[in-house]
Amino acid sequence: MPRWLIPLIILLVVIVAVEIYTFQAFKTISNSKFVRFLFLTASVGVYIYFFLTVLTYDRGNGQTPQFQMAMGLMLTVSIPKLIIILVLFGEDIFRWILKLISAISSGDTKPLAGRRKFISQIALGLAAIPFASFIYGIIYGKYNYKVLKYSLTFKDLPEAFDGFTITQISDIHSGSFTNKEKIKYGVDLINKQKSDIMLFTGDIVNNKADEMDNWIDVFDKLEAKEGKFSILGNHDYGDYMDWENPQDKIDNFQQVKDIHKKIGFDLLLDEHRYLEKDGQKIALLGVENWGKGFNQAGDLKRTSSGVNKEDFKILMSHDPSHWEYKVKQDPFNYHLTLSGHTHGLQMGIEIPGWLKWSPSKYVYKQWAGLYQEAGRYINVNRGFGYHAFPGRVGIWPEITVIELKKG
Structure with a gap:
């Protein structure tokens, strides 16, 4: 197995995990198939553009505007997703603590409580700040x-x-x-x-x-x-x-x-x-x-x-x-x-x-x-x-x- 294959597999697993986790926020606040499709399409498009650019660009040409744009778009979608993950992960810890307390105190065997819609709304609202800032920075901020x-x-x-x-x-x-x-x-x-x-x-x-x-x-x-x-x-x-x-x-x-x-x-x-x-x-x-x-x-x-x-x-x-x-x-x-x-x-x-x-x-x-x-x-x-x-x-x-x- 080539050496580079293992890190690539690990990276792909991390990307899939991040996408599944952040998708939960959209799934919680909206039943619209269009919204979900738009989220997935945008994410997949950025990943494809990034990996095609990084894997095919000629290092002999240095950092081209195309390479920089690929990096910029990756940061633009990745940093907001990290914020979503932090918020949802915090809620998950809270849900498991409540589940554990309930199980110990009363022997409750009910399933884990579902995600709260307003927490997902908070996560998406916070993520929108860096997303909008990065878009502005790429279009206008550099001038x-x-x-x-x-x-x-x-x-x-x-x-x-x-x-x-x-x-x-x-x-x-x-x-x-x-x-x-x-x-x-x-x-x-x-x-x-x-x-x-x-x-x-x-x-x-x-x-x-x-x-x-x-x-x-x-x-x-x-x-x-x-x-x-x-x-x-x-x-x-x-x-x-x-x-x-x-x-x-x-x-x-x-x-x-x-x-x-x-x-x-x-x-x-x-x-x-x-x-x-x-x-x-x-x-x-x-x-x-x-x-x-x-x-x-x-x-x-x-x-x-x-x-x-x-x-x-x-x-x-x-x-x-x-x-x-x-x-x-x-x-x-x-x-x-x-x-x-x-x-x-x-x-x-x-x-x-x-x-x-x-x-x-x-x-x-x-x-x-x-x-x-x-x-x-x-x-x-x-x-x-x-x-x-x-x-x-x-x-x-x-x-x-x-x-x-x-x-």
Whole structure:
């Protein structure tokens, strides 16, 4: 028996069990054969589409929009079903406890009490919330661009840079895009901020340079008065797909780096640039990707070579784990670090001033937004694009505008 057959059989058994269990909720609240047929048809259709896509897609093409849609639809129908299972399972435990008490106290041998209709209604009502949210996230949420503005004060900021503005974008992931008009709208919104400089903090593609071919004429319209600068992200190295030969990967990596020049960005590869105003200057540093546990290409010391310790420094580093494990405690003192990478997992709940939650927080200590420690800041941009899941639920695509102020 092939090794892969046993896990497949187990998966199919789990799927059948989940479908039978969740079907009970529909069966309890409705006698309509049409409703039951619709539920079963939709579930089977999603499973067929998912397995056909996963089993036939060419890993050499990376994550295509079709693959992402298959993943998105699977999540859209699976998570609501988990909620239904939790509610019904809770009711089942309650029913068995009542049955056991009745049997012990009075010798009752009646069959187990049937499911209560209102419990099934509650289960379906709760499941409808993530279902509707995921549908919205796939259709509209991934284009629900938000401009987040911060004003940061530093005692040692040169006077000439008081009021200096930065627009940060991150994680374009052009290989996921399908709607050019929506992306143009996002680019126009970026330009409306009219910041002094624009900084892009990595992941311009999912895997391959040619993913950007249809979008260069959109992103080359980005504007900033004092220049545009960028770094690489973990996806830009081509590490997440199978290459026919090593040279193809090398060539692709060079082509990815060339994209930045085509859209007018100065790509910093463990390098720095000085920004000057009225005879004063600040240092802008761009490190290659460094992530905890994988792809530690970046060299912070090489990036800082030629920069003075007393200089005011802005560091671009794609993965926020770099700040947590290396940057924030470095005596060289990097005043402001700009990162991306996490996307906030593209799903979560954010109510400004009240609640900020995403499963991403269990992986990254700094996962979205602005953080401060010992007078040093990091902003983790939630990303402009999307990846893996073809949408956003509660964690919207972000354009960050930061104003530097003299303390």
